[in-house]
Amino acid sequence: MKDLRDFPKVSLGIFPTPIQRLDNISRILGTNVWVKRDDMTGIGLGGNKIRKLEFLLADAIGQGAELVFTTGGAQSNHAMLTAASAAKLGLKAILILKKRGVTDVAGNIFLEKLMGTDVRFMDTDDYADIYAEMDRIAEETGLKAYKIPMGGSNALGTLGYVSCAEEISKQGIRFDHIVCAEGSGGTMAGMALGAKLFMPEAKVHGMMVDATDFVPVTLSLMREAAALLEAGVDITEKDFDLRPVWGEGYAIPSPEGNAAVSLMASKEGLFLDPVYTGKAFGGLIAMAKEGAFRPEDNVLFLHSGGAGGLFAVH
Numbered sequence: 001m002k003d004l005r006d007f008p009k010v011s012l013g014i015f016p017t018p019i020q021r022l023d024n025i026s027r028i029l030g031t032n033v034w035v036k037r038d039d040m041t042g043i044g045l046g047g048n049k050i051r052k053l054e055f056l057l058a059d060a061i062g063q064g065a066e067l068v069f070t071t072g073g074a075q076s077n078h079a080m081l082t083a084a085s086a087a088k089l090g091l092k093a094i095l096i097l098k099k100r101g102v103t104d105v106a107g108n109i110f111l112e113k114l115m116g117t118d119v120r121f122m123d124t125d126d127y128a129d130i131y132a133e134m135d136r137i138a139e140e141t142g143l144k145a146y147k148i149p150m151g152g153s154n155a156l157g158t159l160g161y162v163s164c165a166e167e168i169s170k171q172g173i174r175f176d177h178i179v180c181a182e183g184s185g186g187t188m189a190g191m192a193l194g195a196k197l198f199m200p201e202a203k204v205h206g207m208m209v210d211a212t213d214f215v216p217v218t219l220s221l222m223r224e225a226a227a228l229l230e231a232g233v234d235i236t237e238k239d240f241d242l243r244p245v246w247g248e249g250y251a252i253p254s255p256e257g258n259a260a261v262s263l264m265a266s267k268e269g270l271f272l273d274p275v276y277t278g279k280a281f282g283g284l285i286a287m288a289k290e291g292a293f294r295p296e297d298n299v300l301f302l303h304s305g306g307a308g309g310l311f312a313v314h
């Protein structure tokens with residue numbers, strides 16, 4: 001198997017991110033709940049996309065790109081962090097965002113305004129239209145362009161979370177369960193592949209914040225990332241567990257998600273977001289109530305960021 005360090009990476013974040021025990025919430029839920037602070041990845045307001053961007057932007061630079069495109073919903077944390085990272089690396093970024101959800105100058109759009117990011121909205125639900133528009137703009141500018149998919153979720157981006165799992169395996173605590181949000185798939189797929197390789201005793205649970213069928217998405221991202229790594233492992237549906245937490249739909253706050261945001265804020269002084277981490281932590285609370293965790297278990301929640309959305313989506 002290849003070493004993760006064999007893949008070119010730009011240094012953007014501050015790693016390893018800390019792992020902390022949530023003493024009050026552990027008492028309330030009757031198990032040992034820990035948090036992996038990937039909301040502290042060191043760029044923008046932090047978040048999971050930085051680990052993916054370290055690989056993706058190294059690839060962009062390796063290909064001689066001068067212009068980076070990405071896309072997502074109007075309040076995409078990924079798009080905002082791509083713009084912030086590109087700015088730091090001296091690359092031009094253009095964000096083509098779906099004109100869906102909160103498009104006011106609030107949350108991530110406000111942060112993009114502060115950075116002077118070139119943000120364009122497209123009134124479409126079809127990402128194919130958006131990628132075609134990127135090609136059109138690239139031709140118009142004459143710059144060598146690099147397209148990062150929605151959420152940075154391709155095989156290379158997925159390596160970001162394989163590498164997070166490797167990092168966790170060296171932080172000194174043996175985890176029985178790892179819980180994270182699943183939005184475009186790369187984070188959970190990387191974590192599940194990384195757990196299989198570096199922490200086989202940990203079961204990975206993906207909390208689906210979008211009503212997409214994530215089984216095929218996860219399987220193909222895990223298999224493609226495993227192929228990049230020449231890991232020689234068989235990937236099956238048994239390598240992860242998926243649970244629906246989207247409520248009424250992507251980026252629509254849910255009562256369970258909002259309750260989780262409040263619990264984490266009031267008991268631990270940590271801020272989750274209503275789109276991803278609040279709903280995902282709501283899923284962890286539901287599992288605890290169903291008796292999925294033993295009192296002696298160590299349960300790790302991935303805090304994947306999302307602070308920008310907290311100030312826009314209510």
Ligand SMILES: *Cc1c(COP(=O)(O)O)cnc(C)c1O
Pocket residue numbers: 047048077078151153181182183184185186187188273276277304305306307
């Ligand atoms: C993008 C995002 C996720 C989901 O990660 P994916 O790799 O897209 O599944 C989770 N939390 C936050 C805060 C995000 O911005």
